Amino acid sequence: MTSFTLADVRERTYKKRDAWWTVFLVDPLAARLVVWTANRTDITPNQITFGAGVLGLGSAVCFALGDWPWLLAGAVLFHLSFVLDCMDGKIARLKNNGSVFGAWVDFVFDRIRFFGCMLALLIGQWVATGDAVYLLLAPVVTFLDLLRYLNGSQVAKTRQGMREKLRAAARGDAVDAGVDDPESTETAEQDAPRAAGEAAPVVFMEEVLRDNPGVAAEQVRTGAHPAGARVIDVHQGFSAKFGWYERVRDRLLRSRVRPHLFSGIEFEMFVCVVAPLTAVVSLFTPWPSLVVPVLVLSCAALLLFEVVIVYKLWLATRDFSRELDRLRG
Structure with a gap:
């Protein structure tokens, strides 16, 4: 037992x-x-x-x-x-x-x-x-759920491609500035460290913070990383524009909460848990059912976070190009 x-x-x-x-x-x-x-x-x-x-x-x-x-x-x-x-x-x-x-x-x-x-x-x-608005909401909710799945996987692949390009450049390999097709699975295999246990020549801020939720970004910049490794942050452009973001992110990560506050999980829960629960509101108040408002706000919140993710990725590609030039130099 x-x-x-x-x-x-x-x-x-x-x-x-x-x-x-x-x-x-x-x-x-x-x-x-x-x-x-x-x-x-x-x-x-x-x-x-x-x-x-x-x-x-x-x-x-x-x-x-x-x-x-x-x-x-x-x-x-x-x-x-x-x-x-x-x-x-x-x-x-x-x-x-x-x-x-x-x-x-x-x-x-x-x-x-x-x-x-x-x-x-x-x-x-x-x-x-x-009320026909419920029928109109069905394709909207479906589209946004499919969009966040597609966008999430493609953004993750693009970020991985940038990291592997930078690792390869740090090893001295010839690397072009374009990120490989996200559908390709060869990049990670070709650009991975060449020997098991080989120390990575660079460490990425996002990976350090992901693996060490209790460590703040500023600590990583001042030495909380493997000795001799170079810290690369391809999201420094986003952090520079939104100075409060790192403080909020570090505080959330200490509680294991990711900064993507309205992701697919919250979307599903608001659609299928919060919205139905609000039906009871109309029983005890003069207000009409809040099911439709909750659904609309859920769709808007998901779309907003997806737009922010794309904007953050665009800024990251600019940081990627600058870091790649530095590594080549």
Whole structure:
């Protein structure tokens, strides 16, 4: 019989930075459930993923019924489904029993759950109220969710490409100024350090801060990095324009909260948890239902953060070109 503790779960399964919704509203419950599940059962991550899918289906059914008690039930079920969705990865990391196929199943179930619940909510409210705005919101929410997935993966690949180019230039390799096609997977393999254990000639601010949430950016600049390594910050242009950003980011990272405050997780939770919960407001106040305003504000917040990410990436490409010229020199 295993005897995992809450400390084990926190140390071995918590991400160093995560969405604030997960940090404050999911992990405290999920971690305790993981301790009980890992110590007392043989439930596998895939079985937990299936359970999350079942709860998601129940949430969609509740949303489709439309009335406020069902909306509240649907919101609770969706949140519990997300708790289980976080548990499967924690169980896999804790017991080292995850699989590549399991990761694929987890991703596909996530998307099916959100789209199913979102459509059930909007169509259910259209049937219940006759207001066509719910039908108009369906393609908008779908588009923004797909956009943030596409943008997130492409931005990550572009950033990785810039880092690998700079590493190669620091080694003295001939490097062109253009970042390779993000769809290519060869760049990282070609530009990676040539020998296992070889000290990296440069360290990147974003990687140091990601791996050491308790370290502030200023500490990295003044020596909190491997001896002899050169610190490269391809986001210094953004930090220079928004001087308060580093202070806010460092404070958030100390609590494991990433500065991307309205990401896909918050978007899903506001659409399928917060918006349905506001249905109860109209029962006790003269105000109309707040479902539509919450959905609109959620879409606006997600779009705003995606625009900021693109702007930050554009500034980073300019810093990349300057750093590359310095390394060549």
